[in-house]
Amino acid sequence: MEKDKILSLKGLSKHFGGIKVIEHVSLDVTAGERVGLIGPNGAGKSTLFNMIAGDLEPSGGTIHYYGDRINSMPNYKRTQKGIVRTFQKNNLMMGLTVRENILLVLQRINQKHTQWWKQATPGNYQLLFEHAGSLLHEWGLEEYSQTKVKDLSYGVQRQIEMIMAIAGNPKLLLLDEPTAGMSQVETDQIISLINKLPVEVTIMMIEHDVDVLFGNTDRVIVLHAGTLIADGSPEQVRENPEVKEIYMGKEVIANA
Amino acid sequence: MRNLPVKGPLLFLIMVFVPFFLSIFYVNLLTEIFILGVFALSLNILVGQTGMVSLGHAAFFGAGAYAAGLAAIHVSTNTFLSIAAGLLAAFLLAVIIGLFSTKANGFYFLMLTLACSQIVYSIIYQWRTVTGGSNGLTGIAPIDLGANIVLSNQVWVYYFILVVFTIVLFLINRFLHSPLGSVLIGIRENEERMKSIGYNTALYKNISFIIAGTLGGLSGSLYVIFNGFISPAEVYWTASGSVLIMVLIGGAGTLWGPVIGAAFIVILETLISSYMENWMMIIGAVFIIFVIFAPDGMVGIFNALKKFFVQPKKLEVDADEPIIKPIKQETKMDG
Ligand SMILES: Nc1ncnc2c1ncn2[C@@H]1O[C@H](COP(=O)(O)OP(=O)(O)O)[C@@H](O)[C@H]1O
Ligand SMILES: [Mg+2]
Numbered sequence: 001m002e003k004d005k006i007l008s009l010k011g012l013s014k015h016f017g018g019i020k021v022i023e024h025v026s027l028d029v030t031a032g033e034r035v036g037l038i039g040p041n042g043a044g045k046s047t048l049f050n051m052i053a054g055d056l057e058p059s060g061g062t063i064h065y066y067g068d069r070i071n072s073m074p075n076y077k078r079t080q081k082g083i084v085r086t087f088q089k090n091n092l093m094m095g096l097t098v099r100e101n102i103l104l105v106l107q108r109i110n111q112k113h114t115q116w117w118k119q120a121t122p123g124n125y126q127l128l129f130e131h132a133g134s135l136l137h138e139w140g141l142e143e144y145s146q147t148k149v150k151d152l153s154y155g156v157q158r159q160i161e162m163i164m165a166i167a168g169n170p171k172l173l174l175l176d177e178p179t180a181g182m183s184q185v186e187t188d189q190i191i192s193l194i195n196k197l198p199v200e201v202t203i204m205m206i207e208h209d210v211d212v213l214f215g216n217t218d219r220v221i222v223l224h225a226g227t228l229i230a231d232g233s234p235e236q237v238r239e240n241p242e243v244k245e246i247y248m249g250k251e252v253i254a255n256a
Numbered sequence: 257m258r259n260l261p262v263k264g265p266l267l268f269l270i271m272v273f274v275p276f277f278l279s280i281f282y283v284n285l286l287t288e289i290f291i292l293g294v295f296a297l298s299l300n301i302l303v304g305q306t307g308m309v310s311l312g313h314a315a316f317f318g319a320g321a322y323a324a325g326l327a328a329i330h331v332s333t334n335t336f337l338s339i340a341a342g343l344l345a346a347f348l349l350a351v352i353i354g355l356f357s358t359k360a361n362g363f364y365f366l367m368l369t370l371a372c373s374q375i376v377y378s379i380i381y382q383w384r385t386v387t388g389g390s391n392g393l394t395g396i397a398p399i400d401l402g403a404n405i406v407l408s409n410q411v412w413v414y415y416f417i418l419v420v421f422t423i424v425l426f427l428i429n430r431f432l433h434s435p436l437g438s439v440l441i442g443i444r445e446n447e448e449r450m451k452s453i454g455y456n457t458a459l460y461k462n463i464s465f466i467i468a469g470t471l472g473g474l475s476g477s478l479y480v481i482f483n484g485f486i487s488p489a490e491v492y493w494t495a496s497g498s499v500l501i502m503v504l505i506g507g508a509g510t511l512w513g514p515v516i517g518a519a520f521i522v523i524l525e526t527l528i529s530s531y532m533e534n535w536m537m538i539i540g541a542v543f544i545i546f547v548i549f550a551p552d553g554m555v556g557i558f559n560a561l562k563k564f565f566v567q568p569k570k571l572e573v574d575a576d577e578p579i580i581k582p583i584k585q586e587t588k589m590d591g
Contacts, residue, residue, distance in 0.1 A: 054453070055452070074451075075451050076456050076457070077456075079453060079454035080454045087452075092443035092449060093442050093446050096441065102436075103438070104438060104439070104453060105449070107438075108454050108455065112435045113435050113436065113455075114436055115434070115435045115437055116431045116434045116436040116437060117431070117434065118430055119432075120433055120434060122431075125435070164453065166341065168453060
């Protein structure tokens with residue numbers, strides 16, 4: 001079943017100077033899986049995502065995507081091939097409107113991004129604008145369509161991050177704490193929208209709210225000090241003594 | 257600003273009738289504004305749209321001007337041949353300089369473009385047999401449009417350059433907010449994020465550099481058609497500084513800003529330089545005043561005034577605070 005394996009990490013490591021932030025992490029992800037990634041603050045979760053997305057080069061080990069080694073593939077090419085990510089800290093084109101941000105994704109997906117001879121108006125690019133409108137409608141954010149991103153609250157910006165990722169036709173979606181800094185209502189909305197994504201989309205999600213994560217994933221991976229210490233169903237991981245130790249012991253649960 | 261198609265034709269019509277009312281002095285002044293307007297419009301693609309501040313844009317003006325002049329001297333006085341030679345020379349130069357300068361960002365990009373343009377300057381200055389060195393390129397015959405229509409009359413030159421300027425403005429108006437244009441704007445806003453959503457930003461920065469350089473070459477060849485002469489002074493780094501000031505004073509990233517900036521500097525220069533040696537000093541002072549008090553340039557002032565006077569009712573909503581107040585929220589975690 002090689003071709004079902006969308007992502008395969010073998011002995012992946014990342015060292016910053018002498019500090020081993022990720023140490024020999026190996027794991028396989030099957031297409032369509034919903035994988036949760038937990039671990040204390042500083043465990044290396046975001047660093048792992050950075051390597052999968054191509055924002056950081058691994059110090060050792062390999063990354064295979066659909067069987068191809070992608071260690072040295074630049075991040076934009078990985079995105080074009082379906083590895084789409086969100087960031088832990090909002091990272092958007094802040095001076096542009098919400099719609100302009102989304103259109104930047106949609107125009108590339110629809111191969112319109114090299115057209116220079118007509119203005120990007122609803123009349124000239126009806127399908128793109130309708131698509132952007134329907135995404136905003138689905139998330140209940142139409143009212144902000146023409147608002148500059150920098151004028152929006154952190155929580156709304158967070159949702160724009162999600163919309164842009166989903167608009168990018170992901171095959172492997174990497175969500176880095178999608179609900180960080182959001183209200184309970186916003187969190188519930190994001191989780192329900194994530195659950196509505198097509199079943200073939202593979203999702204890896206870092207989440208500090210353990211309850212949210214255990215209730216919405218098929219599989220949970222635990223990182224601790226750069227190493228993978230547990231990998232299994234939410235039930236298995238919940239009962240894992242080492243995980244219990246970390247989460248109940250002296251260590252602080254991320255964002256507890 | 258965006259409804260050029262409505263106001264544009266009217267403005268064009270006014271410009272068509274200008275030579276009937278104004279003396280040749282003013283006609284020439286307008287011609288110069290159009291030429292430098294094209295120059296500033298070209299730099300705006302790089303500076304205002306893509307966010308890459310270059311201090312070496314005169315290299316492309318020079319490449320275009322010298323190539324057009326040399327074509328007119330050695331090959332034929334046909335205008336279109338001259339312009340084609342100017343475009344080609346500037347295009348090739350932009351490909352070369354762009355290849356390595358666009359790898360740098362911010363201040364380093366500025367320094368690299370400055371260094372490259374000074375190399376171009378010294379080549380022009382020293383290659384006497386071809387360029388005439390410090391004397392400049394002389395003996396360029398009046399240009400013709402083919403079929404024996406010689407542009408010897410300054411009014412005809414005015415019309416020719418008005419047409420070219422209008423075409424450039426029309427195309428840039430479309431390009432600025434086109435899908436490709438918005439990729440460049442996205443890079444200005446957040447280059448790393450643009451990579452993350454799948455754009456090979458290095459490629460698009462090169463494209464921006466090449467478009468800007470080639471159009472800069474067009475303005476250089478228009479200058480030679482108008483002036484019949486080009487000297488190394490137009491390629492010196494102060495010329496690059498001057499066009500950068502036009503873009504910034506007028507309003508970087510807007511359609512009309514660079515044109516307004518070009519008009520302002522050309523008029524100021526004409527007024528001051530007749531009774532003052534150091535007119536560049538005055539322009540420098542004006543520039544500093546703009547940077548401090550009107551960072552969005554003249555178009556920014558104009559928009560603010562329009563907001564204040566034209567839509568007084570809306571002002572209550574639009575003033576200072578955005579409708580949606582940003583909620584300052586601490587992110588708990590490091591990114
Ligand atoms: N670019 C970097 N240079 C040096 N150290 C880094 C860098 N990025 C992350 N780190 C360190 O690596 C560790 C793991 O960080 P991170 O992957 O962000 O953790 P997590 O997302 O699990 O909270 C932290 O101690 C952090 O300080
Ligand atoms: Mg993190």
